[in-house]
Amino acid sequence: MKVAVLGSGIIGTATAWWLSQAGHEVVVIDREPGPGQETSRANGCQISVSYAEPWANPQAPLRLLRWLTQKNAPLSFKPQFDLRQWAWGLAFLRECLPGRLAPNIRAMVAMAEYSLGTLKSMRAELGIEYNHLERGILNFYRDNEEFDASQKAADVMRDFGVDRRIVGPDEIVQIEPALEPVRGSIVGGDYTAEDESGDIYLFTVALAERARQAGVQFRYSTQVNRLVAAGGQVQEAEVINPDGLFDSVTADAYVAALGCWTPNLVSPLGVPCRVYPAKGYSATFDIIDESSAPMVSLTDSAHKVVYSRLGNQLRMAGVAELGGYSRALNTIRCENMSGLARDLFPTALDFDNVQYWSGLRPSTPSNVPLIGRTRVSNLYLNTGHGTLGWTMGVGSGRALADIISGKTPEPVFPFLG
Structure with missing residues (x-):
């Protein structure tokens, strides 16, 4: 299955890594020029x-x-x-x-x-x-x-x-x-x-490189404008390439891991995301x-x-x-x-x-992150980790990769869907 992961902070990068380990074709899209450039850049570690x-x-x-x-x-x-x-x-x-x-x-x-x-x-x-x-x-x-x-x-x-x-x-x-x-x-x-403790940015950059070597495609400096849905599914992600031209990315599944910008992307589809x-x-x-x-x-x-x-x-x-x-x-x-x-x-x-x-x-109001499937059948969330993105990041990515792969994730957690 081809999966588009939107966001390359610790959450998106870890999700991409574990999806690739499960045998999926993965493309990661981020507006920044490299991984971990926003909330994962210089937090408390x-x-x-x-x-x-x-x-x-x-x-x-x-x-x-x-x-x-x-x-x-x-x-x-x-x-x-x-x-x-x-x-x-x-x-x-x-x-x-x-x-x-x-x-x-x-x-x-x-x-x-x-x-x-x-x-x-x-x-x-x-x-x-x-x-x-x-x-x-x-x-x-x-x-x-x-x-x-x-x-x-x-x-x-x-x-x-x-x-x-x-x-x-x-x-x-x-x-x-x-x-x-x-x-x-x-x-x-x-x-x-x-x-x-440890440097989240160094880890995220290194993990992104391991993922790239494992076949994950990273498209940096690429802005995700909107998700186009029909028939209860996302049909494509509309993006702006580094050259300023519009493009579309199609996949079998989409993961929204854009931090606090996730609601802007998924709310127009009727997906609740109180972040x-x-x-x-x-x-x-x-x-x-x-x-x-x-x-x-x-x-x-x-x-x-x-x-x-x-x-x-x-x-x-x-x-x-x-x-x-x-x-x-x-x-x-x-x-x-x-x-x-x-x-x-x-x-x-x-x-x-x-x-x-x-x-x-x-x-999120509860500080419990939003992880799992949404009412749009091929759209998944991995966001809302607050101050604990580093603490929960790689586990969240692994658990969501299991959900997308049709497996039951290991932790007892209130997953979406």
């Missing part, structure tokens, strides 16, 4: 099974109200004249109901664990180098009330088998000595040794003092930012702005991130040459 929990929880509405008046709030809502944004927001509030937390966590953990196992097997088989570290993720807290509240979600995850171990300030510093200077401000934390962009920021620093730089991937819960070691660099990422499709950098946000990093690691990093970046995370 954590593979965080232990923190595969939704933003939507019973405490979220009150926190959002508090954050509305803060310029540097970790999650901000900027109202737009956009019905999709308001519909997404109302759906988000529904997902904050107490009865929704456990099923959402169950689904996210199931896919995240499956994806981590898939990644490990791919790493062993393909030998891809991407600055990965298997040192776990350490989440530290500076406020007792927040620490206690966080353990409610952590307890649910422990019930699902996630070993998210509570640790005190002394053990936190033992796990990551670079936090010794701020030991006095830390009240506690939790640590999961099985989690990993909205949550803009996130990252800052990448060169390390100038190895002795005071962290090696363990960290989450600063008070400020909702993460830190991951990538070779001789440290990647910091966080913030979520629900305010449209602009990727414009907010100077205040950028300066605030540098200030937070300086407070933690004042001598470790080169603060004069910071690489700032922003990306649009494709987020």
Whole structure:
């Protein structure tokens, strides 16, 4: 069967790889000049099974109200004249109901664990180098009330088998000595040794090359305009080639993996896709003092930012702005991130040459991604992974390839269709 995969981030590239391994003819189409150029380009790089929990929880509405008046709030809502944004927001509030937390966590953990196992097997088989570290993720807290509240979600995850171990300030510093200077401000934390980190962009580029060698065709700098459907099926994808001329791509099946732009493509066909962009920021620093730089991937819960070691660099990422499709950098946000990093690691990093970046995370109200078949018989979705595209990416691609191939995917997950 010929399958057209629309999008070449980690989600689309992994889907293409696993489809090719199942014996399908695959063509990947992306408007960018290469793979992984958008949300997969410079994110936080954590593979965080232990923190595969939704933003939507019973405490979220009150926190959002508090954050509305803060310029540097970790999650901000900027109202737009956009019905999709308001519909997404109302759906988000529904997902904050107490009865929704456990099923959402169950689904996210199931896919995240499956994806981590898939990644490990791919790493062993393909030998891809991407600055990965298997040192776990350490989440530290500076406020007792927040620490206690966080353990409610952590307890649910422990019930699902996630070993998210509570640790005190002394053990936190033992796990990551670079936090010794701020030991006095830390009240506690939790640590999961099985989690990993690594450069998603390096992995995506390398996997795309392996897929190309396996026969997958990549058509870059090619814009997908629309899907033309008739008789309950997609007949073709209308595209604009790099030379500016219109063209069409025909296939037996189509996978929409275009991140937060997926609704624009599938909604005209009557396919529901409640995905909205949550803009996130990252800052990448060169390390100038190895002795005071962290090696363990960290989450600063008070400020909702993460830190991951990538070779001789440290990647910091966080913030979520629900305010449209602009990727414009907010100077205040950028300066605030540098200030937070300086407070933690004042001598470790080169603060004069910071690489700032922003990306649009494709987020569902529940944070559970949309994976599976749609009401259009040969159209499939693989989108809505939010902050967990790297955590769930390769597993999502493998599971969808199984669905398209007529097999039952391994993880217990609420697949579409």
